[in-house]
Amino acid sequence: MAGSALAGGTGVLVTWIVARTLGAEEAGAFFAATAAFVLAGGLAKLGTHTGLVYWPARLRATGRSHLLGACLRTGIPPVAGFSLVLAGAMWLAAPEIARLTATESPHIAAGHTAGLRVLAVFLPLQALTDVLLTVTRGYRIMRPTVLLDRVLRSVLQLLAVSAAGVATLWVTASLPMFALAWAAPYLPVAILAGWAARRAYTGNRPAGPTAERAERRRLRRDFWIFTGPRAVAAVAQLALQRVDVLLVAALGGLAPAAIYAVAGRFVVLIQFANQGLSQSVQPRLAEALSTGDRQAANRLYQTATGWLVLVTWPINLLVIACAPYYLRIFGDDYAAGRPVVLVLAAAMLVATGCGMVDMVLAMAGRTSLNLGNVLAALAVMIGLDLLLIPRAGALGAAAGLACAVVVNNLLPLAQVYRSTGLHPFGTGTRAAALLSLGCFGLLPAVAGALTGLLPALAVAVPAYCAGAWLLRRELGLAAFARRSQLEES
Template sequence: MGPDSSVGTATSTSGRRVDSDRMARGGGLNLVGAIIQQSALLAIVTMLAHVLGKDDVGRYAECFALLSLLGLMALAGFRSGLTRFVAIHLADADVPRLRGTIRLGMGITAGGSCALAAALALLAPTVAHVMGDEQLVAGVRLVALTLPAHALSEAALAATQGWRTQKAYTVVGRIFDPVLRLALTAAALWLGYGYLGAMWSLAIASWVTAVLALAALWLRLKDVPHQHVVYRIGDVMSFSMVSWASALAATGLIWADTLILGAMTDAGQVGVYNIATRLVTLAVFVLPPITAAFGPHMAHLHHSGDQVGAARAYGSATRWTLLLSMPAFVVLLVFPQQMLKVFGGGFTEGAVVTMVLACGQLVGAAAGPCGVVLNMSGRVALSLLDNALVLVANIGLNLLLIPRWGIVGAAVAWSASIIAVNAVKVVQARRIVGIRAEGASTGKILLAALPAAGAGVLVNHLVDGWVASLVVGAAACGLVYLAGIVLLGPHPEDVRVWRRLTTRLGRLSRRAA
């Protein structure tokens, strides 16, 4: 190897470290946002559970599921498309196509969301009848009011992520929006407006967030030179349409059980199931922020032909997801009833549901952002096929198992689907894209979790009272898990990133002082 190649290797390694550090900073910021977001959403569900009861929690969950599905339909795939193509055009310094992609994505999202909202408002009685609850008519119309704002804010924030920065995405979408919604929901419930007051709170918060998201995108574009606009319609639309169908199938997988439960059981059962899923979502709250930071980096690295850097970034994202979520999974599996009692005694029947869902999501966390690897490498058609097949299987399992086992059947169907689709995507990322999660340290993390689970089981048997058992048990699980990670040896990259982040925080604190 000659001198030029050694210099090139050093430069490449330095570049990967800088990219990894940048992804870590973005992921860290997103993690803070995710903690605030999930805390706010948990507080909203807890208030609904204590103030309104299971039935209205179920109605709120069904309306939110409808908003999520229709929001994806309105986005038409530009959630991933805007992030990917903005990152690519910035890497190529292609300003005309950059502006054209953003205009195309925002225009189609605005038109599609308004058309869907108008149709939903007109068909609200029919939709409520299909969902099996005539009291949902007003809620469905409020979903129609919220839909354009929800879609526009998602599209605008997705475009800002193409700059490989997470500030607007986190501050506006993951901190401001849920905190405002929490405040408005608390006021609505205090004034006695019920679940419709919570839906009005969602609508108002979404429109305020949309204005801020559009302003954040405008500030990014303000620094881009004004040149003629080139619309790369064929490439953008082909990717976005397939990505849209893939994302719709994936979101259908998340919300199909809620909608089917609403049609086959009562709102109370949907409420219990929603509380259980909310708890499990808390365990994997680190996945969306890490995935959001990983996506634009994956698009940039793959477009640049840096397979080694992409594999390391994939491994880092997978490791951070499992490392940070594992303590929560341990607590959910050992203390499901105690966790559900936080929402009131009427929700403890969801303990088995919580454990089943936690097992499925644990496998999903261990798989890491494998779907993002397929999407950002341009294999959206393959991702679509995976998601569509699993969605069909999930719907079939729900229809088969819900009449027999109720909400437990829905949980089994969802977990089996999550395990299957993630296993397939991990294999496809390795065999087709040629990227494996380099340095994921999955075995080490699982090994550290075993004594933590043992400590939790011991506390559960020795400590009386559900509050004391939960508090002491969660602390014991966390401490034993942390000790296990330290004894087994943390990953060198995590140590280096941690030192850089603490140094940066120290500098910021000194400046503030």
């Protein structure tokens, strides 16, 4: 969670530097280019970021650890090959992507094309970094993901983009230069991720019999039956997060796209918190469901959801209260994004209240349902975007994303409960929600009208910390104390 907070914070700072250094149109082109890069990277991973956690956890839990090597060889080489194909496709398609997303700004199309091609060079490194770190998480090792992806990559991106921003004091700001600064950290991180994955495998290599050919063949078949739907679902999930920026750029212009990207940047903090908890819980949940221990699985789900609400609801509620001040940090032009912030923050309250429900559905083996849910949500978003963006610009995109987020959480929530009996609404979730609403919703609304926002927040923060301490048992925070005691002993 600390690593996720750092990554989210550096992401906001990178956005601020880009927004303040580049003009609104060039900033919009940068955000559109990175959105295309992330979408292509998600497709290149072929769903293995789920399969390479689910299958190692399942193999160990069911006494088939001798198949772990075959599992890794099944998942990693296809990602390496496909990522190279997609990188070539992105390089060749860069002029057309630039033309589509910069229809109202043809004068920056050349720089936009160059930026896309810079990112295409680093696409295989991005895909391999994520997959190799997934391998380490499949062994219940979280440290490489935190240190390499959350800390090292994020800090290097911030330093490199900051250097590019400083360089504009002497040279003209260049979109390709910022794209290179943003993508270059994937090179050292990919090398270190490969070393970490190899170390995790060799350090946990089973001493039992080697896998027979029939077992390996059966594993490959089962691996891709499980992972195939996740490959499409993962791309659709990334599309939910990124394609709206491309649609705003194409249908509304690059300047509205920049406003939309900046106004919704706080969502990255929420996504990183969700991702950090999901990645920690994922192998344990897979093991519990593989052995039929529904009680342990439900406890994991509810505790993690309580922690997610405890961390993210204050962020959402603070963003709602501070939206006018938060947006002006990026520049006066971005203050128009306040309605976007309000719509997206309300949707994220619903999403985080459901916890990491799509991951729970996938770990229960229901990847086909997961795929259907994400495609339904994506259809809702694209349909509403096409209808609303030409009329309302960035706010129309926010409405489309908000409706898609609600669909993508409530549908799997009903399916998880119906198929497994699991749900996120435990004591900890209720306590975290009420504490957040009281301290960062009700208190600023009432006291803020009388004394102003800053004095109200000066009371809300210590009240929230005190409430979390008093409710530590209900929130499951005692688990951290037990962990510390175990490490000391």
